[in-house]
Amino acid sequence: MAGPYYCDLAGTYADVTALTGAKGSGPGGLQAIIRGTGNATALAAGEICYVKGTGNLTRLVKLTCGKDVSGWSLGDTVVDNAGGATWGGLVCELSVGANTAVILVELDIGDDEDLIVLANGINNTTATDTTTLSAKSCDGIQIDTNIGDLVDGNIKLIGVNAAWADDGTESLLDADGDATYCIHLLPGRVYYTLKNLGMINATSHGLNATSGTGYHNYIIIQHCRIEDNGSYGYYGNDTQIVLVRDCVFRGNGDNAIHGKPSGIIVRDCVIANNTGWGVWDWSGKGFVGNLVYGNGSGGLQSDAVELNIANNVFDGNDGDGIEIDVGQKAQGIFNNRITNNAGFGINMETAVADSCVEDYNVIFNNTLGARDNIVAGDNSDDAPADDGYTKRTILITYDAGTNMNNASVGDTVTDGTWSGKVRTEPTGAATGTFEADTFSAGNPANDDTMTLGGVETGTVNGTPTIVETGANATDYNIKSGAEIRNTAYVLNWDQ
Numbered sequence: 001m002a003g004p005y006y007c008d009l010a011g012t013y014a015d016v017t018a019l020t021g022a023k024g025s026g027p028g029g030l031q032a033i034i035r036g037t038g039n040a041t042a043l044a045a046g047e048i049c050y051v052k053g054t055g056n057l058t059r060l061v062k063l064t065c066g067k068d069v070s071g072w073s074l075g076d077t078v079v080d081n082a083g084g085a086t087w088g089g090l091v092c093e094l095s096v097g098a099n100t101a102v103i104l105v106e107l108d109i110g111d112d113e114d115l116i117v118l119a120n121g122i123n124n125t126t127a128t129d130t131t132t133l134s135a136k137s138c139d140g141i142q143i144d145t146n147i148g149d150l151v152d153g154n155i156k157l158i159g160v161n162a163a164w165a166d167d168g169t170e171s172l173l174d175a176d177g178d179a180t181y182c183i184h185l186l187p188g189r190v191y192y193t194l195k196n197l198g199m200i201n202a203t204s205h206g207l208n209a210t211s212g213t214g215y216h217n218y219i220i221i222q223h224c225r226i227e228d229n230g231s232y233g234y235y236g237n238d239t240q241i242v243l244v245r246d247c248v249f250r251g252n253g254d255n256a257i258h259g260k261p262s263g264i265i266v267r268d269c270v271i272a273n274n275t276g277w278g279v280w281d282w283s284g285k286g287f288v289g290n291l292v293y294g295n296g297s298g299g300l301q302s303d304a305v306e307l308n309i310a311n312n313v314f315d316g317n318d319g320d321g322i323e324i325d326v327g328q329k330a331q332g333i334f335n336n337r338i339t340n341n342a343g344f345g346i347n348m349e350t351a352v353a354d355s356c357v358e359d360y361n362v363i364f365n366n367t368l369g370a371r372d373n374i375v376a377g378d379n380s381d382d383a384p385a386d387d388g389y390t391k392r393t394i395l396i397t398y399d400a401g402t403n404m405n406n407a408s409v410g411d412t413v414t415d416g417t418w419s420g421k422v423r424t425e426p427t428g429a430a431t432g433t434f435e436a437d438t439f440s441a442g443n444p445a446n447d448d449t450m451t452l453g454g455v456e457t458g459t460v461n462g463t464p465t466i467v468e469t470g471a472n473a474t475d476y477n478i479k480s481g482a483e484i485r486n487t488a489y490v491l492n493w494d495q
Contacts, residue, residue, distance in 0.1 A: 010053035058114075060141075065103065066133065066134060078090070089106055118135070141184070175229070179202055209237075221234070234257045237258075243265050246268050250273055254275055258281065260282070272292070272293050277298050278292040293317065294316050297318065311480070345366040348374045358376070359377025398431065407456050413450055426456075448460040
């Protein structure tokens with residue numbers, strides 16, 4: 001073994017050729033450690049790369065040149081051939097994909113892909129050579145080979161603190177709204193562990209494990225944060241035997257977890273406020289202990305057989321809490337809290353076999369009803385408003401109010417259909433905010449007219465948001481009494 005390896009993402013590319021315990025720098029250094037550079041050692045089976053700091057992935061750019069440039073060298077300085085200081089960088093990979101006209105360049109700190117104008121070409125000031133450019137792309141970190149021959153095996157990328165210790169500190173791969181992915185697992189890559197990594201701001205998927213042919217097997221994604229990506233958080237159509245644990249998927253532009261991975265288990269994750277589904281078309285085996293709320297299409301859509309859905313919270317999703325596709329069997333749905341969703345609590349798309357069972361669930365205040373096409377479990381509870389299982393607090397913004405600040409904590413707020421309890425005093429007479437909880441018969445929506453304490457009136461302005469911090473922060477509990485505010489919810493990821 002040549003490792004372990006170390007990479008400081010905030011630095012500038014440094015070649016890792018033939019070094020034991022090599023310390024790479026920058027996103028180019030991480031890519032070199034993973035894949036090799038043509039003459040640098042790459043991670044082999046059983047090895048680890050410890051990663052620290054923040055890497056801006058828009059600095060890592062693949063360029064297609066107008067001629068064979070395999071004679072250039074790693075570390076060569078390259079600049080815009082038009083002259084001036086438009087952009088500069090270092091060559092960190094040659095003959096990318098065995099194409100001798102393609103190179104990988106790590107741009108100088110502060111530069112990004114947008115500065116590269118193809119028509120200007122590229123000047124290698126070290127080799128005193130120039131060439132035209134025909135294409136550029138910013139694809140994120142590519143995991144496609146370990147030692148240059150597609151051999152797989154137990155590769156680990158682990159985020160660490162400044163002293164290179166694994167204490168849960170996050171290391172951040174930031175696509176900065178330009179790179180297509182943060183990490184891309186190319187076809188057939190297996191036996192990988194990704195731990196303590198943030199993957200944010202990709203134009204497409206945060207973690208893409210779908211490409212071409214060949215399954216991505218035996219993948220562990222642990223204590224990672226996948227947020228604010230333009231499409232899916234994790235895209236895994238071609239994956240089998242995957243464990244996702246203690247992760248956060250938040251604010252992604254489509255589904256948080258998308259695809260048909262076979263044998264996937266998702267445990268103890270927070271899946272919140274994604275534009276699409278929390279989890280879509282998911283053919284896994286276990287979905288346990290997760291907090292799924294505020295997603296734009298629904299909580300969990302399952303196309304699986306023999307899936308165990310247990311000990312989760314599905315709350316406030318804009319669709320069904322759980323939706324099971326036509327014809328699926330042997331679904332076990334136990335000990336979940338399924339509340340405040342805009343569709344059904346549990347929606348079986350057609351009548352299903354008796355092997356689909358729900359029991360010991362709290363299913364309450366879902367707009368279309370508790371369940372559809374599935375028999376209620378003997379021990380499930382379509383609970384009353386103040387059900388003892390939750391303190392789900394929302395922040396209501398209002399306008400057009402009359403003496404709203406006369407209301408007191410404990411007053412009832414209602415529009416005549418839905419109702420709840422005031423938990424903080426309104427901040428103003430005509431406009432302002434207040435917190436409220438224990439809602440029944442629906443949830444406040446934009447432009448609803450409400451009364452507080454039966455006297456003061458106002459209009460809901462915008463969609464209320466779930467309160468996550470402060471004295472009235474939402475606490476989710478399931479029927480067993482266990483609190484679903486797991487290790488992924490409050491993460492110690494201070495840099």
